Amino acid sequence: MLTSLNSHEEEEDPDRHHHHHRNPARGLPSPANHVRQLLISCAELISQSDFAAARRIVSLLSASSSPYGDSTDRVVHQFTKALNIRINRHTFQNLISSSSSPTPSISTNPDTLQSAYLTLNQITPFIRFSHLTANQAILEAIEGHRHIHILDFNTMQGVQWPPLMQAIAEGSDPLNPPSIRITGTGHDLETLQRTGHRLQTFAQSLGLNFQFYPLHIDDGPSSTTVLHLLSSINVVPEEMLAVNCVLYLHKLLKDDERDVRLFLRTIKAMNPKVVTVAEREARHNHPIFLQRFMEALDYYTAGFDSLEATLPPNSQERLTVEQVWFGNEIANIVAAEGEERRERHERFESWVEMMRSSGFANVPLSPFALSQAKLLLRLHYPSEGYQLQLVNDSFFLGWQNKALFSVSSWY
Structure with a gap:
């Protein structure tokens, strides 16, 4: 199923590795399967609460992995850091369980994260592919409508919207352009306001009637908070509503799946013309730590x-994306529990089931959307390794034969 890290997984004879060169600076054999197995052994020990033995393996891995080596080295380095945080947190909580001192942190400065997100958007096709495909679904749904309202969850810097605004401007009468309103949500009001200002300036340069409304939602919100805020959104009858959930729905899973369904049913009741969904194609929400760890390691x-x-x-x-963006996600999946564990990704079939049970039906993504996504990959990411698949009217983008992101459209 996977690439380099498990390509030797079936080799069980330890003598086979004697001929591999050792890095004199590290003193450990370098085969991918050896370090992968050590990582898994460490996670197994943690799941059995043998923290002393797990700590010894973490020391070994910390000394032998590097954030500057090959991809195996780098992924092992990030997972080792995450396991170390989990062990330290356990030890810390046991030592001062009665104290109110903070446990070792896994969060990163918001500005650093935002900067890493923009870098991720530039050097990998995943975010651009999600935005491009969602935008095409929205563009096709709004055709012929004069008043458009986009409810966008997790807006961040709003990088999704300039290409859509440009496409709307190009396809409309410059003397009588349609009006566009975006309600953008996020947990940082200042970022939202800056985003709104940038989009407003861009819309003016295109001659579009444009309004942006920032809607502040706490980071890691409870579904109740989100539902309360949804009730405050002004849905005007003549407006065509599009709802955009790119890398958002998994954030609501920390409460309960029922809350996600309630959220989706509330959205459905707002009668949107289209709802776009993009998610990572992985089950990082498994209740059993070891299962979650294995899934994350493959992903x-x-x-x-x-x-x-x-x-x-x-x-x-590359270092920024690996250490800050991916590093933060890995640390959250591996080391966090309860309220703090926010990277609760689920596979596509889970989202299909939740959408359908909330009253939504799948809208097939168009042949044009497919050729556009292929063009994006060919022009900007010419590596043969990126694979685009169309399954059940939805798109999956992955590396080699492993799907990593899905995008789908609903009404």
């Missing part, structure tokens, strides 16, 4: 492999 191995194939080892952008 991020493919992600790190894709970066290795498309960027040089000394690329600063």
Whole structure:
């Protein structure tokens, strides 16, 4: 199923590795399967609460992995850091369970994260592919409508919207352009306001009637908070509503799946013409730690492999994405529990079931959307490794034969 890290997984004879060179600076054999197995052993020990033995393996892995080596080295380095945080948190909580001192942190400065997100958007096709495909579905749904309202969850810097605004401007009468209103949600009001200002300036340059409304939602919101805010959104009868959930729905899973269904039913009641959904194609929400760990190891191995194939080892952008963006996600999946665990990704079939049970039907993505996504890959990411698949009227983008992101459209 996977690429380099498990290509030797079936080799069980330890003597086979005697002829591999050792890095004199590290003193450990370098085969991918050896370090992968050590990582898994460490996770198994943690799941059995043998933290002393797990700590010994973490020390070994910390000494032998590097954020500057090949993709195996780098993925092992990030997972080792995450396991270390989990072990330290357990030890810390046991030592001062009665104290109110904070446990070792896994969060990153919001500005650093935002900067890493923009870098991720530049050097990998996943975010651009999600935005492009969702935009095409929205563009096709709004055809012929004069008043358009987009409810966008998790707006961040709003990088999705300039291409859509440009497409709307090009396809409309410059003397009588349609009006566009975006309600953008996020947990940082200042970022939202800056985003709104940038989009407003861009819309003016295109001659579009445009309004942006920032809607502040706490980071890691409860579904109740989100539902309360939804009730405050002004849906005007003559407006055509499009709802955009790119890398958002999984954030609501920390409460309960029923809350996600309630959220989706509330959206359905707002009668949108289209709802676009993009999610990572992985089950990082498994209640059993070891299962979650294995799923994440497979998923991020493919992600790190894709970066290795498309960027040089000394690329600063590559390091930023690996250490800040992916590193933060890995730490959250592996080391966090309860309220703090927000990266609760689910596979496509789970979202299909939740959407259908909330009253939505799948809208097939168009042949034009497919050729557009293929063109994006060919022009900007010419590596053979990126694979685009059309399954059940939805798109999946992955590395080699492992799907990593899905995009689908609903009404």
